[in-house]
Structures are given as structure tokens and as C-alpha cells.
Amino acid sequence: MAVQDPQSHDVLLAEPRGFCAGVDRAIEIVERALVKFGAPIYVRHEIVHNTYVVNDLKAKGAIFIEDLAEVPPGATLVFSAHGVSQAVRQEAQERGFSIFDATCPLVTKVHVEVAKLHKEGYEFIMIGHKGHPEVEGTMGQLSEGIFLVEDVEDVDRAPVTRPDKLAVVTQTTLSVDDAAEILAAVKRRFPLVREPKQQDICYATQNRQDAVKVLAPQVDVVIVVGSPTSSNSNRLRELAERLGTPAHMVDAASDLQPEWFEGRSRVGLTAGASAPDILVQQVIARLREMGAVSVRKMDGVQETIRFPLPMGLGDKSMAEVAASRS
Incomplete structure (x- = not known):
């Protein structure tokens, strides 16, 4: 599907996508x-x-x-x-x-939960990816008594000493399905484990994964806008592939490869929670150059959540901030 010999195709936009x-x-x-x-x-x-x-x-x-x-x-x-x-x-x-x-206040919520339950004598299992800064931050709320598990096999190796006083927390940007599988293994080994009142995986991660579950079966290939270091963007690509749809992650429109679209008339497009909409629009423009004849947005959850700013930063007008972005 080269620019000089474009194949006609349609683009379906996931909703929601992009910034949380x-x-x-x-x-x-x-x-x-x-x-x-x-x-x-x-x-x-x-x-x-x-x-x-x-x-x-x-x-x-x-x-x-x-x-x-x-x-x-x-x-x-x-x-x-x-x-x-x-x-x-x-x-x-x-x-x-x-x-x-x-x-992120949803990460802070996990930190607060860890501190609170630690005072009550709890140990912790954390479900997450080793080396990710969010995991390092949450694990670093305690000097001991918190054990990282990355997969089901790790659960059997967790050196828990207080199975009757054990709580589980998760990285907020995990695959919902993977986390559920690992949590099930934790509960099998530690039936008394305490779960969060609300799951730690954030609403935006959940919503974007749910959208891909709807999007992927309707298209021939999925493009995820996101950087290689973005956990939640990687999970979107993996999820589409797990559902049987070829998927590729791009940091910019220039990363798109014509061969990805050969023989594929329906293209799904989404973006990780850290990817700005300008990148999505640039990808759409490039897809039009490569033969896209229509762009249609899926129905989906409308996100209206906003988090307050720290004290001391709320007294400048948004016009001043907007001016700094231009």
C-alpha cells in the first residue's frame, strides 16, 4: 500500500484513546x-x-x-x-x-493503601513489571515486606511469611486480563489475601483495553500510537494480537510501514494514555496519504475525570499555560 499506488481502506478510531x-x-x-x-x-x-x-x-x-x-x-x-x-x-x-x-492520584492511592496496611502489620504482593518506574515507586514505599510478581510462576516463589496478613496491589497500567490471571494464582496460594476495595488498574487503562476488545475484531490491522517505554501502550498492542488481529505500535506517523496494510482494507487506530492527540492526527494524515478514504470514530466511554493541581500552581490562568505551549 505505497503512497504512489494506494489501496483503498477505512480507518476506525477507538474511543476512548490518548491522554488520561x-x-x-x-x-x-x-x-x-x-x-x-x-x-x-x-x-x-x-x-x-x-x-x-x-x-x-x-x-x-x-x-x-x-x-x-x-x-x-x-x-x-x-x-x-x-x-x-x-x-x-x-x-x-x-x-x-x-x-x-x-x-498520578491513582498511583498515590496505591501508595497510601500500602502505607496504611503496613502499619497494620501486612506484607504485600505487587503485581507488575520489574524495572518500571511506577513499580519501583510503589515497592519503594517500604523497606521490606513487599514482593514483586510478574507472572503466575512468580507467585509460587514469593517469600511471604505472613499469609494471614497479606495484601495485593498492582501496577496501574497492566493488562487487565493478565493481572486477573495472576491475582487468581495469588488467591489460590494465599486464600486469605486482602484485595483492594477497587482494583488498582486505572480507569483509563481499563477503558482503552475495553475499546481495543471492541475494535480489534472489526478491523484487519491495529495501529497503537505510543512510545516503546509506555506500559499501557504496549498492553494495547499485545491485546489486539491476542485477539487475533495483527498490531503495530508507532511513536510517530513516520513509523508506519506500507507493508502492514497490504491486503488489509480496515485499519483500527488507538493511542496509549500518554500519547497526545496531535500524534493521532498526524497518523491519520499519513494513513490518508497511504490510501485511507474514510475515518470513523467508534462509540465508547466518554471520560470526564479531572484531577486537581498541587497547591501553588493553580493561580496562573490556562491562557498563560496555553501560550507557553504554542
């Missing part, structure tokens, strides 16, 4: 901090896992770091949407930074 409330809030925190305090603003880890977003904020004066030693004394520091460990939080305070916490 936690990502919107995190980006706005950095942008408002830049407006209020001026560049540079330091951000520990990528604010969200999207190349376009990170490069855009870099151009405006954000500096992304992993080691707090890279931040000069007295600087303004933002914690990323993924959250941080207690050790990082304490070090940042000791170094005297002006701190704004962009941790």
Missing part, C-alpha cells in the same frame, strides 16, 4: 511550573512515557534527570506521573528543592 486525566495533570504541572518559575524546571524521570511530550517540554526548558545529584540546590523539581520511592522523596527534601508532585 493523570497524564494531562502531570504535563500541566510542568507547564505551569515553567510559566510561574521560569526555566529550567527539573523533572525526575520522563514526566510521562512519550517521546513527543518529553521533547516538547525539553524545548520549553524542562530538564529530565534520574539522579537528584544532577539538580542544583534550590531548584524546582517535579516528580513524574509514575511516582517515587520514599527514599527519593526524602533525598529531595533533604536537598532543599522546591517540589511539585505530579504522581
